Amino acid sequence: xxxxxxxxxxxxxxxxxxxxxxxxxxxxxxxxxxxxxxxxxxxxxxxxxxxxxxxxxxxxxxxxxxxxxxxxxxxxxxxxxxxxxxxxxxxxxxxxxxxxxxxxxxxxxxxxxxxxxxxxxxxxxxxxxxxxxxxxxxxxxxxxxxxxxxxxxxxxxxxxxxxxxxxxxxxxxxxxxxxxxxxxxxxxxxxxxxxxxxxxxxxxxxxxxxxxxxxxxxxxxxxxxxxxxxxxxxxxxxxxxxxxxxxxxxxxxxxxxxxxxxxxxxxxxxxxxxxxxxxxxxxxxxxxxxxxxxxxxxxxxxxxxxxxxxxxxxxxxxxxxxxxxxxxxxxxxxxxxxxxxxxxxxxxxxxxxx
Numbered sequence: 155x156x157x158x159x160x161x162x163x164x165x166x167x168x169x170x171x172x173x174x175x176x177x178x179x180x181x182x183x184x185x186x187x188x189x190x191x192x193x194x195x196x197x198x199x200x201x202x203x204x205x206x207x208x209x210x211x212x213x214x215x216x217x218x219x220x221x222x223x224x225x226x227x228x229x230x231x232x233x234x235x236x237x238x239x240x241x242x243x244x245x246x247x248x249x250x251x252x253x254x255x256x257x258x259x260x261x262x263x264x265x266x267x268x269x270x271x272x273x274x275x276x277x278x279x280x281x282x283x284x285x286x287x288x289x290x291x292x293x294x295x296x297x298x299x300x301x302x303x304x305x306x307x308x309x310x311x312x313x314x315x316x317x318x319x320x321x322x323x324x325x326x327x328x329x330x331x332x333x334x335x336x337x338x339x340x341x342x343x344x345x346x347x348x349x350x351x352x353x354x355x356x357x358x359x360x361x362x363x364x365x366x367x368x369x370x371x372x373x374x375x376x377x378x379x380x381x382x383x384x385x386x387x388x389x390x391x392x393x394x395x396x397x398x399x400x401x402x403x404x405x406x407x408x409x410x411x412x413x414x415x416x417x418x419x420x421x422x423x424x425x426x427x428x429x430x431x432x433x434x435x436x437x438x439x440x441x442x443x444x445x446x447x448x449x450x451x452x453x454x455x456x457x458x459x460x461x462x463x464x465x466x467x468x469x470x471x472x473x474x475x476x477x478x479x480x481x482x483x484x485x486x487x488x489x490x491x492x493x494x495x496x497x498x499x500x501x502x503x504x505x506x507x508x
Contacts, residue, residue, distance in 0.1 A: 301502025308493030379489030385411035
C-alpha cells in the first residue's frame with residue numbers, strides 16, 4: 155500500500171512538472187507585454203509573496219495578463235526570456251529584477267509543495283532545505299556611522315567630528331524608527347555642539363504605500379543659537395514612487411515645538427511640516443539619497459525652518475559602506491546675534507549591526 159501511494163505521488167509530481175514546463179514554454183503574445191509591464195509596476199510596492207498570491211487570484215478570475223505572467227516565471231530561464239522581451243518597456247531594469255524575484259518566490263513555493271509530497275509518500279526522506287528569507291523585511295535593522303568634516307555658520311569655519319546611530323523595527327503594518335546624532339566642532343572659544351534625537355512610529359493604512367505617523371524630536375545647535383528645540387508631530391506619509399531602483403516619499407503633518415535660545419529667550423508655537431525623501435540606486439554598490447524638510451509657523455509666514463541632506467553611499471560590503479554628505483539648514487527668523495544659515499560637509503563610515 156505504501157509503495158502504491160509513493161508511486162501515485164511520484165506520477166502526480168511528474169505530471170505537475172511537465173504541465174508547468176509546457177505552460178512556461180508557451181510564448182506570451184506581444185499584445186500582452188504592455189499589460190504585464192503595467193501589472194508588474196502596479197505591484198512594485200508589494201512583497202514578492204504577496205504579488206504571487208495576487209497574481210493567482212487574478213488568474214483564477216480570468217485575467218489573461220496575470221495567467222501569462224505566472225506561466226512565464228515558472229523557471230529562471232523563462233523569466234529571463236520575458237525580461238528580455240520587456241526591455242523596451244523597462245529602461246531602468248526594474249521589471250527584470252521584479253521577474254527574478256517572482257521566479258525565486260514561486261520556486262520556493264514549489265520546493266515546499268514537493269517537500270510535503272515527499273513527506274506524505276515516505277517519511278524516511280529528509281525534507282528539502284527551506285529557502286532563505288529576503289533581507290530587511292521584518293525585525294530590527296541597526297546602523298552606526300562615524301564621520302568627520304567641516305561646518306560653516308556665519309563667521310565660523312570649523313572642523314567637525316561626530317557619530318550617528320539609527321535603529322528601525324518593522325513588523326507589518328507597524329514601523330518604529332529611532333535615531334540620534336552628535337557633532338563636536340572644537341575651536342578656541344569652546345566646544346560648540348550640534349545634536350539630534352528622534353523617535354517615529356508609523357502604521358500602514360489603505361495599503362503599504364500610505365502610512366499614518368507620529369513622532370517626537372529634540373535638537374540643539376550652538377552655532378545657530380538653539381539651546382533646545384523639542385517638538386511632537388503627527389501626519390501622513392506616502393510613496394509617490396516605489397520601484398526596486400528608486401523611491402520618492404512625501405510626508406505632511408502638524409505639530410507643536412518649544413525652543414530655548416542661546417540669548418536666553420524662548421518660544422512655543424504650532425508648526426506645519428512638509429518632508430520629501432528620495433533614494434536612487436545608481437548601481438549595485440552606489441546609491442544617491444536626498445532628504446528635505448520644511449517647518450512653517452502658521453501664525454507667522456516669516457517664521458520657517460528648512461533642512462536638507464544630500465548624500466552618496468558606496469557599499470564596500472554587505473555590512474560596511476562609505477558616505478559623503480552635504481547638509482544645509484536655514485531659518486527665516488534667526489536667533490539675534492547668530493547665523494541664519496549653516497552648511498556641513500562630512501565623510502563617514504557606516505556599519506550595519508546585527
